[in-house]
Structures are given as C-alpha cells and as structure tokens.
Amino acid sequence: MRPEAILHALSDPVRAAIFTQISGQGCVQACSEVAMVGDRAIPKSSLSHHIKVLREAGLIRCERHGVEMRNHSRCSEVDQRFPGLIAAILGAYALVGV
Amino acid sequence: MRPEAILHALSDPVRAAIFTQISGQGCVQACSEVAMVGDRAIPKSSLSHHIKVLREAGLIRCERHGVEMRNHSRCSEVDQRFPGLIAAILGAYALVGV
DNA sequence: TCCCATAGTTCGGAATATCGGAACTATTGA
DNA sequence: TCAATAGTTCCGATATTCCGAACTATGGGA
Known part of the structure; x- marks a missing residue:
C-alpha cells in the first residue's frame, strides 16, 4: 500500500467519485x-x-x-496506515463539489 | 487550484520529494x-x-x-483552501520513507 | 444438461502524457 | 560584446489512458 498509488488512484475525479x-x-x-458518476454513464471497460x-492501490x-x-471500501485500513489521508483527500474534493 | 491537480502532482514520488x-x-x-533527489540526479529538462x-497545481x-x-512553497495557501491535505500527503510519504 | 442472461475482464488501437537529450533563451558579469 | 550559468522548449521514444468489441464466468431456467 504505497502513497503514490493512492494519490494516483484518487487524482482522477471519476475514480474519486467512485471511491x-x-x-x-x-x-x-x-x-x-x-456505472453512473453524476449524470455521466461510464463505459464498463473503463469502469472495470x-x-x-x-x-491495486489498496x-x-x-x-x-x-x-x-x-466492492468494499478499505477506508479504515488505509486510515490506520496513513492517518487522515483519505479524509483530507475526499474533504478537498467535497469542497469543490466533486 | 483543483484537488485532482494537487494529487496528480504529488502522486509522483520524485515531485513529492522536490516539493x-x-x-x-x-x-x-x-x-x-x-537537481538531486536522494542519490539520483534529475535531468534538467525533467526537473523543469x-x-x-x-x-500549475498551485x-x-x-x-x-x-x-x-x-521556488517558494505555497503550503499555507493550499492548506487554507484544503485543510490538512498537504500534511496528510507528505506525512504518508514520510511514513514509508520517501 | 444445455442455453441464455447478467456481470465483469481482456484485447487492441487511437489519443494522450511522460522522459530526457539537444538546442534554444534569458540574465549577469567580465 | 562575449562567455557562463540557469531554465525552457522541442521532439522522438516509450508508456498510459480510454473505450468499443470480443471474451469469460456464474446462476437460473427449460
């Protein structure tokens, strides 16, 4: 579970929304x-x-x-390893309304 | 100043180290x-x-x-807009020793 | 058992981004 | 004006992303 993988995974607004x-x-x-993010349908190969x-980011x-x-979130495990990371990231997206 | 740009910028360990x-x-x-990150020299075009x-991520x-x-860090401005984000990210990298 | 429907995955090719060497630009000092 | 230093831009090789089409896996009938 590496920070760069987590940041990369969540650096895509669509993936952040899915998560x-x-x-x-x-x-x-x-x-x-x-299969829907906002009003936008995601092709299933992209979703996959x-x-x-x-x-893979854990x-x-x-x-x-x-x-x-x-799909189960592993929020708490990630938070245990990298305290505050997920909350800060999702919080930032929430602030700009994504 | 968008979260996805910040996450993308810092999802590269080299850039995170530079920051x-x-x-x-x-x-x-x-x-x-x-021009050095760890023991590794960065080509100046890459550094640029x-x-x-x-x-561009702010x-x-x-x-x-x-x-x-x-190069001046804009840590405090970013922190004002997205509280805790930078600290959590750099903290995560620090935990794995990067 | 065989076939169909549903749920995801993999493949492949076009579009896009990344990396770094070489050439270029900008600024200072002699 | 010229040389040296600090960064930027250009461009080709490589790697990623996106998504439609084809494929695989599972369960529920006939």
Missing part, C-alpha cells in the same frame, strides 16, 4: 451500481479499469457474490 | 539546488517539467532572481 460512492453508503456496491486501479477490496462483484 | 525539499528548509530553493507541474510559486529561479 466516495463505495465508501459512503453501506460500503458495498456492485460495479453495476457505480477504474475499479482495478482502486483495488483502497477497495472486491469479492465475487454469485454473478456480481461487491 | 518536500522546497517546503522544508527555508521555503526557497533554486532549481539547481533541487516537474517544477511546472507543481507550479503548490509552488516561482520568481526569477537574477539568473536563477526561486
């Missing part, structure tokens, strides 16, 4: 529930790529549940 | 003083590019002083 969504409500979302980047964990993939 | 260096001691450094990315301000360029 916010996964972290926010209930902390579990299937990819198909994330974004999810992969978030996963920000989320994915497990198959039947036919769908559930 | 740490500029922010750290005395808050002013000419590019030539930054890195400095530009940091400048992280530093550059002004010519005679023949050299001085």
Whole structure:
C-alpha cells in the first residue's frame, strides 16, 4: 500500500467519485451500481479499469457474490496506515463539489 | 487550484520529494539546488517539467532572481483552501520513507 | 444438461502524457 | 560584446489512458 498509488488512484475525479460512492453508503456496491458518476454513464471497460486501479492501490477490496462483484471500501485500513489521508483527500474534493 | 491537480502532482514520488525539499528548509530553493533527489540526479529538462507541474497545481510559486529561479512553497495557501491535505500527503510519504 | 442472461475482464488501437537529450533563451558579469 | 550559468522548449521514444468489441464466468431456467 504505497502513497503514490493512492494519490494516483484518487487524482482522477471519476475514480474519486467512485471511491466516495463505495465508501459512503453501506460500503458495498456492485460495479453495476457505480456505472453512473453524476449524470455521466461510464463505459464498463473503463469502469472495470477504474475499479482495478482502486483495488491495486489498496483502497477497495472486491469479492465475487454469485454473478456480481461487491466492492468494499478499505477506508479504515488505509486510515490506520496513513492517518487522515483519505479524509483530507475526499474533504478537498467535497469542497469543490466533486 | 483543483484537488485532482494537487494529487496528480504529488502522486509522483520524485515531485513529492522536490516539493518536500522546497517546503522544508527555508521555503526557497533554486532549481539547481533541487537537481538531486536522494542519490539520483534529475535531468534538467525533467526537473523543469516537474517544477511546472507543481507550479500549475498551485503548490509552488516561482520568481526569477537574477539568473536563477526561486521556488517558494505555497503550503499555507493550499492548506487554507484544503485543510490538512498537504500534511496528510507528505506525512504518508514520510511514513514509508520517501 | 444445455442455453441464455447478467456481470465483469481482456484485447487492441487511437489519443494522450511522460522522459530526457539537444538546442534554444534569458540574465549577469567580465 | 562575449562567455557562463540557469531554465525552457522541442521532439522522438516509450508508456498510459480510454473505450468499443470480443471474451469469460456464474446462476437460473427449460
């Protein structure tokens, strides 16, 4: 879990929005529930790529549940390792309304 | 001054190190003083590019002083707009020793 | 069992960004 | 005016990103 990977993952507003969504409500979302960011539909190959980047950065964990993939936020683990990082980043995005 | 630009700028460990260096001691450094990161020499065209990315992200301000360029950290301005962001990021890098 | 529908992943090629050497520009001092 | 120093710009090689199309995996019927 490296800081540069986390920053890179969240330096894309679309990925930051996806991560916010996964972290926010209930902390579990299937990819198909994330297929919209704002009013914008994300092509599923792009979404798959974004999810992969978030996963490889250690920000989320994915497990198959039947036919769908559930994405869990790893917020608390990341926060334990890098205190305040996630909060500051999502806070900054929230301030500019993304 | 957008969060994604700041995160992108600092998602490169070399740039993060340059920014740490500029922010750290005395808050002013000419590019030539930054030409080393760790034991690694940075080509000056690359350094110029890195400095530009940091400048455009709003992280530093550059002004010519005679023949050299001085780089000032804008830490406090960034912190005013996005509280805790810089500290959390540099703190995370410090934790892994970069 | 076989087939279909749903959910994601992988492939491939076009567009874009990054890196660094070489050439260029700007400023100072002799 | 010329030389030296400090950065910038240009450009080609390399690497990333984006997304449609094809592919894989799982579960639910007929």
